[in-house]
Amino acid sequence: MGEAFHNFWLIVSKPDNIPIVLMMILISYYCWLAYSQARRNDRKGIQEAQEADKVQVWPYLVKIEFLATILVLIILTVWSITINAPLEEPANPTLTPNPSKAPWYFLGLQEMLVYFDPWIAGVMLPTFILVGLILIPYIDINPKGNGYYTFKERPFAISVFSIGFLILWVALIVLGTFMRGPGWYFFWPWEFWDTHRIVALTNVDFFDWIFGIPSKNIDGSFNLLQVGLGALLVGGFLVGVPMWIWKKYKTVSPILKEMGVWKFAGAAGLFMMMAGLPIKMFLRLAFNIKYVWVFGIGHDLFFNI
Amino acid sequence: MAKLPFVPPKPPPLDKLKKDITQHEAWKSIFRHGYQDNQRNRALQIVDNVFLHLHPVRVTRHATNYAYTWGMGGITFLLFIVLTITGIILMFYYRPTEAFAFGDMKALMNDVSFGPLIRNMHRWGAHAMVITVMLHMFRVFLTGSYKPPRQFNWGVGVILLLLTFLLSFTGYLLPWDQLAIWAVTVGTNMARAVPLQGSEGPFSNYLGLRPDNDIRFILLGGTMVGEPTLLRFYVGHCIFLPFIAATLMAVHFWRVRKDGGISGPVMDTKASAGAKYIAEQMAQKRLAQIKGVSTNGNGKAAPAKAPAAPKPAAAPVAAKPAATGGAAPAAGAAPGGAKAPPPWLKK
Numbered sequence: 001m002g003e004a005f006h007n008f009w010l011i012v013s014k015p016d017n018i019p020i021v022l023m024m025i026l027i028s029y030y031c032w033l034a035y036s037q038a039r040r041n042d043r044k045g046i047q048e049a050q051e052a053d054k055v056q057v058w059p060y061l062v063k064i065e066f067l068a069t070i071l072v073l074i075i076l077t078v079w080s081i082t083i084n085a086p087l088e089e090p091a092n093p094t095l096t097p098n099p100s101k102a103p104w105y106f107l108g109l110q111e112m113l114v115y116f117d118p119w120i121a122g123v124m125l126p127t128f129i130l131v132g133l134i135l136i137p138y139i140d141i142n143p144k145g146n147g148y149y150t151f152k153e154r155p156f157a158i159s160v161f162s163i164g165f166l167i168l169w170v171a172l173i174v175l176g177t178f179m180r181g182p183g184w185y186f187f188w189p190w191e192f193w194d195t196h197r198i199v200a201l202t203n204v205d206f207f208d209w210i211f212g213i214p215s216k217n218i219d220g221s222f223n224l225l226q227v228g229l230g231a232l233l234v235g236g237f238l239v240g241v242p243m244w245i246w247k248k249y250k251t252v253s254p255i256l257k258e259m260g261v262w263k264f265a266g267a268a269g270l271f272m273m274m275a276g277l278p279i280k281m282f283l284r285l286a287f288n289i290k291y292v293w294v295f296g297i298g299h300d301l302f303f304n305i
Numbered sequence: 306m307a308k309l310p311f312v313p314p315k316p317p318p319l320d321k322l323k324k325d326i327t328q329h330e331a332w333k334s335i336f337r338h339g340y341q342d343n344q345r346n347r348a349l350q351i352v353d354n355v356f357l358h359l360h361p362v363r364v365t366r367h368a369t370n371y372a373y374t375w376g377m378g379g380i381t382f383l384l385f386i387v388l389t390i391t392g393i394i395l396m397f398y399y400r401p402t403e404a405f406a407f408g409d410m411k412a413l414m415n416d417v418s419f420g421p422l423i424r425n426m427h428r429w430g431a432h433a434m435v436i437t438v439m440l441h442m443f444r445v446f447l448t449g450s451y452k453p454p455r456q457f458n459w460g461v462g463v464i465l466l467l468l469t470f471l472l473s474f475t476g477y478l479l480p481w482d483q484l485a486i487w488a489v490t491v492g493t494n495m496a497r498a499v500p501l502q503g504s505e506g507p508f509s510n511y512l513g514l515r516p517d518n519d520i521r522f523i524l525l526g527g528t529m530v531g532e533p534t535l536l537r538f539y540v541g542h543c544i545f546l547p548f549i550a551a552t553l554m555a556v557h558f559w560r561v562r563k564d565g566g567i568s569g570p571v572m573d574t575k576a577s578a579g580a581k582y583i584a585e586q587m588a589q590k591r592l593a594q595i596k597g598v599s600t601n602g603n604g605k606a607a608p609a610k611a612p613a614a615p616k617p618a619a620a621p622v623a624a625k626p627a628a629t630g631g632a633a634p635a636a637g638a639a640p641g642g643a644k645a646p647p648p649w650l651k652k
Contacts, residue, residue: 016484019432023439030440033372034447046570054363058350061360061369068376069383076387076433080425087414090407091486093529102491103477105435105470110491119506122495133463136446137456145449147568149373154449161446165439303507 008189011178015086020104020177027170037149038158046148098182098195107176108169114184115280117304125277132270139267141258164274203290206233206283215294222295230293234305237276242268359558361566368567373448377441381469382554384434391427392543399479401539403532406481431473438469450568458560461553468550475542478535486530489538493530496521 012021055061102110112121144153151158179186181193207213207226215226246264250256256264283289296302326332338349348362367373398417399409413420442462445451451459478489497505501512502520509519516528526533561567 016432019429019436022433023436026436026440027443030375030443033375034444037372038447048570053366055366055369056344056347056363057360058347058357061364062351062357064369064371064376065379068380072380072383073387076384076426076430077422079429080422083425083429084414084421085425085428086482086484087410087480088482088484091403091481091483093486093531095483097483097487100487100491103474103488104432105473106492109495118495118498119500119503123499123503123506130463130467133466134460137451137453137459140452143452146452146570147448147450148570149448157449158447165443165446169439 005190007192008178011193015083016104017177018083020174023170024174027166031166034149035151038151041148041150042152046150099180099184101176101180104173104177107180108172110184111172111176111180112277115277115284117302120305125273128270128273132274135266135270139259139263139270141255141263160271160274168274168277201288203284203288205294206230206289206292209287209289215291227293227295230295230305234293238269238272241272359562361562364566365569367569373569374567375440375444377437377444381434381437381441384430384437385550385554387430388427388434389547391423391430394423395427396543401479401535403481403535406479406535410480410482427476431476435469435473438466442466445568448568455560455564455568458557458564461557461560465550465553465557468546468553472542472546472550475538475546478530478538479542481535489534490530493521493524493534496524 011017101107109122109126112125115121116125140154140157142154142157144150145157178189181187181191181197182195183197183199185197185199187193205215205226207229208215211229213226213229214223217223242265245268246256246261250261259267280289280292283292291304293305294302295304327336337353338346340346351357351360351362395413398413398420400406410424413424445459445462474489474492478485497503497516497519499520500507501509502514503509504514504516504519504521506514516522522528524534524537525531526537
């Protein structure tokens, strides 16, 4: 047991990984703080703030800021005295370390590279994350829950954001840091990071796996049946499902009515893209599915998804 | 009984000295107000201080509730200041060239007094800032604080989050060790895949994009992470990105004030609709103010625009009414055929 976790301990206690341990502790604490307040607010209701409730910034707010400043500086100083920042061998462009990892806060994105081609995982998804974040206030038309913790009044928004942040961002960072070893292979905490590990993986495309329809013909050209089915699948997922929901509920749901077609299209498109990530992750991890849609133009233009 | 003559008690000797100092012209030129604990001095303490006047004089009680705010925005700003100070000190000991960079780091860790402390504070502070800025965003989302009238400031915050990542990422290269160049190599390899701009992205062959003329080449100043990259990341890290971040921070903080201070449960569950209404009122009042000023500038008397011309429009206090439900009904009389306030604002 001790031997088994020795390797894990070496990784966890690497100086540059300490922030991630710190982050996990902080996020757990603040999640508890937020959700316990939300539960209390949902049960007891919230007290409207009154003009008479106002307090003077000096000393009531400045005092707290002063204490927080001292506390943060003490923590940072003690941390800096006790643990040295890493400084490895001098840069050597001819010697690639294995594993090569991006800075820890980008490891969620690096993990996505397992499931999507770089132009999606490294470019489109980060762009959509940023654009999606900026658009949140304009998409979320729910007027409730402005200025207090709640779950009951905005269950969908809180759930989606919490899953996005806690699982698709934070958990993937943790996975990428602690469980991705040489060759970006998955290692359990008790496994030794063997640089010579080779895993025989036979990845298969979705329609080959499910219907036995290959992605390419024998002469190397695209199999048009697969291209068509893939277009149906991906298009149906990203566009068809939102359109079906819109058609079915636009007259029934007051939320959809208030949103209007464009806000709904934007929100649903972003949501389906976000939902696509865990779906593709599941397909890859459970069934070794490489692409759900292989298509392109000519011989050097690929849009494999 | 004979009346005793009144003999004033002798003041303690230090009091005269204190009086001499605090009544002196030089002292009074620096400190504009007394320090007796009264409401006026507490207000002046904030208003007369260039650093503290970021704050309003008074805030709602929940703005001082740590369980509500988590203080993560403020801590992020504090860490930015710590990083600026330690970063400037580090710049005295560091040359961004292939020949010197790594050696300077070694010297910093082994020879410079307090060198390791300053460097460690810079690195751990940077990691901590990434964490606190993410937590700040999480808190703002969970409390719905991006809702009207704060939509724009949320967007500014997202850009600041991106800038924090970029600042950390550019700084990651500067030690010029194996960890640095390979982390940056992995990160910047993504630029190859940018559609229409990267040498391995979609359409690259049709546009004649090669490793030596695509967007990654512009980013790195070469086909691989090398000395030009080091200089680019150094200038980006020390000047370009902090400059943009500081500018956007000013916008971010200013908008916090203008959008009604720290968010809170101000107007029951219809807060959002109420805030929208207030934002409209604020815009109209601003317009009225500007019109008034320009008319005065022409030498004419300020026009009596509407018979129900708002008293609060003149008062600077009314410029930030969104923090309170109380100020809103008064603003309802703003000129320009304003809508009547929503029913829930009438108490």
